[in-house]
Amino acid sequence: MTIPFGLVVPGLPHPLLAPDDNPGWATIRGAFDGLRARIAASDADLLILYSTQWFSILGHQIQADPHPEWTHVDQDFHALGSIPYRFHIDADFAEAYNQAAQARNLHCRTVAYKGFPIDTGSIVALKLLNPDNRIPAVIVSCNMYADRAETLVLGKAAADAIAATGRRAIPIAVTCLSNRKHTRPVAPADDHVSSMMDDEWNRKLLEIFSEGRLEDVSQLARTFDGQAHADNKLKAIWWLGAVMGQHNRYTGDVMAYAPIWGTGSAVIALTPSAQEAGGHEFDEEDVEVYKGDREVLQTDPAPTSAPAPTPAPVAAPAAPAVRDGIIRVQAENAPKPVGAYPHARRVGDMLYLSGVGPRQPQTDAIPGGPIRDADGPRDYDIEAQTRAVIENVKAILEAAGSSLDKVVDVTSFLVDMDRDFAGYNKVYREYFEDIQAARTTVAISALPTPIAVELKVIALA
Amino acid sequence: MSEPGRVIAGVLAPHPPHLIYAENPPQNEPHAEGGWEALRWGYRRLRESLARKGDYDVIVVHSPHWKTTTGHHLLGVPHFKSLSVDPIFPHLFRYRYDLNVDVALSEAIAEEGRKEGLVMEMMRNPDFRVDYGTITACHLARPEWDKPIVCISSNRAYYDFSDEVGNAKMLALGRATLRAIEASGKRALLLASNSLSHRHFTTEPELPEDMSAERSYHHGQYLWDMRVLDLMERGKIRELLDIMPDFIEQSISECKEGSLTWLLGALELPSYPATVHGYGSVIGTGNAVVEWDPARAGGAA
Secondary structure, rough: OOOOOEEEEOOHHHHOOOOHHHHHHHHHHHHHHHHEEEEEEEOOEEEEEEEEEEEEEEEEEEOOOOOEEEEOOOOOEEEHEEEEEEEOHHHHHHHHHHHHHHHHOOOOOEOOOOOOOHHHHHHHHHHOOOOOOOOOEEEEEOOOOHHHHHHHHHHHHHHHHHHHOOOOEEEEEEEEEEEEOOOOOOOOHHHHHHHHHHHHHHHHHHHHHOOHHHHHHHHHHHHHHHOOEEEEHHHHHHHHHHHHHOOEEEEEEEEEEEEEEEEEEEEEEEOOOOOOOOOOOOOOOHHHHHHHHOOOOOOOOOOOOOOOOOOOOOOOOOOOOEEEEEEEEEOOOOOOOOOOOOEEEEOOOOEEEEEEEEEEEOOOOOOOOEEEEEEEEEOHHHHHHHHHHHHHHHHHHHHOOOOOHEEEEEEEEEOOOOOOHHHHHHHHHHHHHOOEEEEEEEEEOOOOOOOEHHHHHHHEE | OOOOOEEEEEEEOOOOOHHHHHHHHOOOOOOOOOOOHHHHHHHHHHHHHHHHOOOEEEEEEEHHHHEEOOOOOOOOOEEEEEEEEEOOOOOEEEEEEEEEOOOHHHHHHHHHHHOOOEEEEEEOOOOOOOHHHHHHHHHHHHOOOOOOOOEEEEEEEHHHHHHHHHHHHHHHHHHHHHHHHHOOOOOEEEOOOOOOOOOOOOOOOOOOOHHHHHHOOHHHHHHHHHHHHHHHOOHHHHHHHHHHEEEEEEEHHHHHHHHHHHHHOOOOOOEEEOEEEEEEEEEEEEEEEEEEEOOOOOOOO
């Protein structure tokens, strides 16, 4: 994945439509202008925006109209004037992002409707940062119910899509910091941050930003929101941090900070760096897949449409990589699959293991020897092979948070029933006599590798 | 001296775009197989009730989906014609509207609002796109679009600090609206375009109008809605206002946008019974079509 730098920019229309009415608005506009030049000088081929002003309810929406066009008027600041726009949207990337989001269990879709009301924040950012549409863009919505976990997963899905498509992308969080707007008219020249508390918290956050500590800001979002009336809980920073890798290794450049209609608005660039400003502290769990609506008002919800996504298995000592119920175990703990399949797949409370053989993790050696080599058939030890198979099964189960005593059904495949059944059965008894899993043993003509035995297992998760 | 203006009816007129989608009016691009009949039939009963009251001059609507923070804004351009695409449910609502605005009454309401100490602003930009909450409520109450409208924005800034303060401001805006209507000599239909409980499901069935999937998000929301509707039907509006902060907090009610409170202010806190024409859920939220007829207060009918 290649991200030359990431940005935080405000989405209010004043720097676009009235920059000269207030020195702070002009400062913000100047910072936008500086970023525009920096973007133009980069080799980025995609701008990817998350705007707190585009609300969604049904999961997340991704703009996919290749050339959205309209004359926009802000619902609050209509007196500042109209904003005609025509943008270049990377519809292919929008679909890639949609697919990546769905792969992480998010409810997501693309939208491409004539006249779709693109939000003021996205319009302002694109008009100021990319006025000639030299670089195509994609915009993703801010779900009003999304919590930190869902927003992080949305950011990780963006990273997935960037990696999968090979784009050089600049992620842009369109958000204010504190977001308390004036409730009574204020002359532009008298604009100020609504409260001293908001201003103090904004400056604290900017100090951390200036040290390149994006992940620390992300972790502070809830505290900041409770103190300074954050713009949509700073969800945009959660998203940006997840897109950019959830760490603090950036060079932070706070290019401008000023009030816009009572809000704390800042223009910030974060450039990846080898230096890390201190270790970050994760005080909240990280998440890889979205686990569904939290059903905050409900303890026993009936399904309304799609069934609740399958919970991901709990990470066990081997720390499986999990996506959509798929379990892959690290190479040091289980043999590498020989085809396009995972070690196991979890559906509901059940674990379905792929066929497991005796090969040793890392070395691929076959305990008890192979059944043949280049010179033809060889003698081998079926008991050693069987023991190795069951140990591999055990490792996979434990990596998925289960264990051998939760096995409910075993299908055993032997390439030579007459020769091997007794030895296989002896070792099997050692492990399974007390477990009493259902079992079926069948003879087959061959297995893909020179092994004599393979087990197919179903277990409780 | 001409006869003073009056409110012919005040209506809680929720705006889920699903209701228009389900009706397949010619203005809306998507096509549905139906759905949400309990509410759509409620609107039909409302229209029949309004028809029995005789003609009126203007529709005044307060919409949660025109959101402002610095004051209450009113449309100040005589005519709007454009396409409204719901940014949240664009697959359901892409509606071509063509409407007239009663700018004189809008300005009069703004002036009366200022006398209440409220910040009032006229929206004069002809490129402005009218919000879909306004369009939905007006279409469902009067699909002929033959009456000019007054559209008032939702300013929830005060609610962000305190629901009690927010309600006080909206009652003041309601009083200002009523005074302006009375001074205008016009007969006005008032529409408060908000839902009751307002927690949505964040997924929907593959077919949005699949009614086998439609239900309240939570039984607690339903109970709150029923409690509120019971107070309306018994004319217990002061009690309703007393519990509204709790209602807003516990059912995530859209009353936080102020429309209902504005309406109750414009109706002078009615103590006469309201008529519940229909109740139903839309993607989990609670919605009711409720009519107050000032004639039931003993005034002129």
